Amino acid sequence: MSVRTLFIGMDGATFTVLDDLTRANGGEPVMPFMARIYAEGSRAKLRSTPNPLTPPAWVSLMTGRGPGYHGVYDFIRAEEQGDEVYFTLYDARDCKVETIWSIASRQGKRVCALNFPFTAPPPAQLNGINVPGFIPWRHLRRNSYPDDIYERLKSIPDFDPQELAWDFEREKQSVDELSDEDREKWVRYHLPREQQWFKVAEHLMREEQPDLMAVLFDGVDKLQHQAWPYVDPRLQHNETSGFHKRMRELSLSYFRQLDGFIEQLVKTAGPDAQVFFASDHGFTGSTEVVRINAFLAEKGYVHFKELPEGEAGKRRDSTNFAFLDWSKTTAYCRTPSSNGITIRVARKPGETGIDPKDYEKVRARLIRDLEDLKDPETGERIIAEIHTREEVFPGSAMNDAPDLQLVLRDFGFVSVRNLQPVVQKRDYVIGTHHPDGVFLAYGPGIEAGKVLGRRHITDVTSTLLYSLGLPVPSDLEGKVPTAMFTADYQAKHPLKIGEATRGSGKDEYGETMDDEEKQQLMAQLQMLGYME
């Protein structure tokens, strides 16, 4: 048995940066192996989910379904109960559709998934290995599959779970405004972390030879959040400071290292393996802060609650969850990462929120108010796009979506804090998510040097299944980009559409109770908030 399909995820990777790093510029490119993949493989821009964010986007990539069906919209889920709002965490059990790990596994393919978000807690059954991402080291053993895999990983030389796993205290910095010193530390922190995942991937690929080997490098996203001014080729100028030059070189060393890991993984997979790369979204620069709840307060939809005095107040403010007077608030943004507006609808008499019969009218007025938020100097709309959930999240899980999905003019994430002014220019450009990520393919049967039109993130699932020689389930939203594959390969491997996916997240995770039982707790997931 040998690896048939190797999938390398690069969280937040964008052609804006990769194109620059694969260019020779008179010498060796920063990413010479990626340059080879450009030359010998196929690539396309990859359109992310309507909110280009890790949770909905990676879950779409893993399921081939949009958030309207899989139901994962954000890091944090809010449950409204009367005048209380509980903020809870999404996890793998919230995904309402079958994952590629399950689809491939139940058809006899051995899979190995490393560092993917929302793969914890682990499924009840899997033909292979799952070591989840976005999990603190203290919980990695319990959330890995099978039970003995964590002990096996300890046999890898220099394996360090604390270096490998998600550190919530550190990760919260990804979207803070940091000092120069902290930004440098931030970039340095990701160098050994990626090396840990690389070593685990290489080790398991050699030992297991799974049919589908998949590993996610998430440092690309984290680095770009803080180091965007140093990696965006459009922001490089001759008169840069010593710090800028040092940060650029440090950032390039990250990509140089990643390129080496990729080359080694491709070699380890062997010459017969098809290799695919994708990101959950792209990247660009955000230049302004938009305090959306402060704006909604001006319009009478939001009523802020007084923060407690002292440290408790500071802690609460830093949580980045909306801290509101729920008895008066009718429409609000829950978290910065959501970029969405939730309208509170009274489900029964006496509950706060608008009357259900007024929903359309209130939503239309809200859209008009949001459209009216304009740059006073240019008259340009601050919120470039406003989508209703019916437009962008059609599906059986639509009711869990925000009522309105916003796209800011600079693609930034909103702030939910009670601060003024509503729109403020940032001191410096920070990285933010762009809807266009990357999709690349390389290896036998892949067209060389081909650039395709933009594909959709759900296409990745179908493509990986096709590469594995499996039929693509009829209910997947994504299509196989057949132009990526040579005519000869397609002739020998005709695309088959098979039976629909089975089960749901619940079935995969062996739950037995109904939706009313769905409550876990929440706490300080402020670390995952997208701060100003």
Next chain:
Amino acid sequence: MSNLRKNTPIATVTAVAADLTQDWGLDPGTKFAPETLVAADLGFTSIDIIQFCVALDQSYGTRFGFQDLLMKDGSYIGDVSLGQFADFIDSRLQTQGTPA
């Protein structure tokens, strides 16, 4: 996990807590008893509490809705004992019946 289900809630809660923390480097004399406080005695952070609740859910194949234990009047309470977790599970099992 099936063995845990056959235990009493306090036996399950203490077993899950001991399993969860086995490689955290806790003092070897750490007790896992009904009066053990998860934050003060076991060093749980909020993320650890979330993971503990998920582990308990997994042990029983359900979701208990632990926010009803951990939140009072809209705020999260400071610390919880293993015995309180067990009592909460016990009361939920009485209400819901034993999960399949």
